[in-house]
Amino acid sequence: MTEQLRLMAVHAHPDDESSKGAATMAKYVSEGVSVLVVTCTGGERGSVLNPKLQGDKYIEEHIHEVRAKEMDEAREILGVDQEWLGYVDSGLPEGDPLPPLPEGCFALADVDEAAGRLVKKIRAFRPQAVTTYDENGGYPHPDHIMTHKITMVAFDHAADTEKYPEAEFGPAYQPQKLYYNQGFNKPRTIALHEALLARGLESPYGEWLERWKEFERKERTLTTHVPCADFFEIRDKALIAHATQIDPDGGWFRVPMEIQKEVWPTEEYELAKSLVDTSLPESDLFAGIRENA
Numbered sequence: 246m247t248e249q250l251r252l253m254a255v256h257a258h259p260d261d262e263s264s265k266g267a268a269t270m271a272k273y274v275s276e277g278v279s280v281l282v283v284t285c286t287g288g289e290r291g292s293v294l295n296p297k298l299q300g301d302k303y304i305e306e307h308i309h310e311v312r313a314k315e316m317d318e319a320r321e322i323l324g325v326d327q328e329w330l331g332y333v334d335s336g337l338p339e340g341d342p343l344p345p346l347p348e349g350c351f352a353l354a355d356v357d358e359a360a361g362r363l364v365k366k367i368r369a370f371r372p373q374a375v376t377t378y379d380e381n382g383g384y385p386h387p388d389h390i391m392t393h394k395i396t397m398v399a400f401d402h403a404a405d406t407e408k409y410p411e412a413e414f415g416p417a418y419q420p421q422k423l424y425y426n427q428g429f430n431k432p433r434t435i436a437l438h439e440a441l442l443a444r445g446l447e448s449p450y451g452e453w454l455e456r457w458k459e460f461e462r463k464e465r466t467l468t469t470h471v472p473c474a475d476f477f478e479i480r481d482k483a484l485i486a487h488a489t490q491i492d493p494d495g496g497w498f499r500v501p502m503e504i505q506k507e508v509w510p511t512e513e514y515e516l517a518k519s520l521v522d523t524s525l526p527e528s529d530l531f532a533g534i535r536e537n538a
Contacts, residue, residue: 250278250531253372253420254325255363255396257351257388258288258334259316260487264497265383265426266376267323267480268473269512269530274324275476278531281370282320282327283363285392286351288312288490290336295492304489311489318486322479330362335387352387359391360398361414367403368415374530375400379425379465379515396423400518421534423518427465431457433509437500440508449496467513469527474510477502 252273256262262270262282270280289309293299304311320327332351338344346352351359367375377396382389402408404419411417434457438450481502485493514530516523523533 250534251370251372251374252278252280252530253283253367253370253375254280255283255285255375255377255392257285257378257382257386257392258291259284259312259319260288260291260484260490261389262325262327263319263323263480263483263487265428266512266514267483268476269471270325271323271476271479271483272471272473273530279370280323280325281366281372282325283330283366284316284327285330285359285395286332286334286388287329288334290334290347290350291490293489295489295495297492298489308489312487315487315489319483322483322486328366330359330366332359335391337386346387350387352391354391356391356394356398357408360395360402361409363395363399364403364409365414367399367420368418371418372420373534374422374424375420376424376426376514376530379427379517383426383429419520421520422516422523422530424469424514424530425465425517427467427513427515430467430513431464432467433513436508437505440504441500444504446501447499449499465515468516468525469514469530469532470511471514471530472511472528474506477505 252270254262254266254270274280287309293304298304316327332354333349335346335350335352338346375396378389378393380393382393400420400423404417406417434450434453438448438454441448481498484491484497491497516525519533521533521537
C-alpha cells in the first residue's frame with residue numbers, strides 16, 4: 246500500500262459503534278488501517294437499559310459524563326479513534342400520538358449545518374470508506390435517521406468547495422465508498438436461530454422473526470460480508486463497556502461464541518455509493534480501493 250487506508254464509522258450514540266460493525270473495525274485496526282468513529286450525540290436521553298444499574302442516582306444525574314467514559318473504554322478496547330459531533334440526543338419518542346422532539350436536539354438540527362460539521366471531520370481524516378445507517382436508520386430512532394441524512398450530504402459534498410468553503414471546512418476531499426451497516430439482517434438471524442434449535446438450545450431470535458413477519462420488513466441487499474470472527478470477543482468486550490446500555494447477562498450474549506463463529510463468521514454491509522470499480526459480493530470495505538492505491 247502506498248497510502249494509509251482509513252475508515253470512518255458515523256454513529257448516532259455511544260454504544261452504536263460497539264453493536265454495529267465493531268468486529269470489522271477491530272479487524273481493520275489489527276491490519277494497520279486507521280479507524281475513526283464519529284459519534285453524533287452524547288446519548289444523554291438514552292434510558293439506562295442495564296437492570297443492575299437502574300435507579301443509580303449518580304448515573305441518572307451524570308448520564309452525559311458516564312456515557313462519555315463508557316465510550317472512552319470501548320474506544321480503547323476496539324483500538325479506534327473517536328470524536329464527537331457535538332449534538333444532544335433526541336431521545337426515542339413513545340406514545341400515540343408521538344410527543345414532539347425536544348428543542349435543540351440532534352434530530353431537529355439543520356441538515357446542512359450538521360453535515361458541515363461532518364464534512365470538517367471527513368476533510369481532516371480523509372477516509373476512503375465511510376459507514377453509516379440506511380434511510381430507515383437501521384431502526385426508526387430519529388437520531389439514526391438524522392445520522393443517515395447528514396452522512397449522505399457530507400459524502401456527496403465533502404469535495405464541494407462552494408457549499409463548504411475550504412477556508413472554513415478545510416481542503417476538499419472525496420471519500421470513495423459509502424456503506425450502510427446491515428449486521429441485524431434476516432439471513433443471519435435465521436441461521437443462528439436454526440443452529441441453536443438444531444443443537445437443542447433456546448434461541449433468543451424467535452420473537453425477532455415473528456416481528457419481521459408482522460411488519461413485512463423489506464429485505465436489504467447485503468453486498469459485503471467482512472470475515473471477522475476472530476474479533477467477536479473484542480466486539481463483545483467493547484459492548485459490555487457501555488455498562489448503562491448493555492446487560493452482560495442479557496440477550497445480546499445468549500448465542501455461544503463457538504456457534505457464532507461457525508455459523509455466521511462475518512459482519513454485513515450494503516454498498517450505497519462507490520466511486521471505484523468493485524465486484525459484488527465483496528469481502529472487504531476497501532475492495533476497489535486497495536487495487537488502485
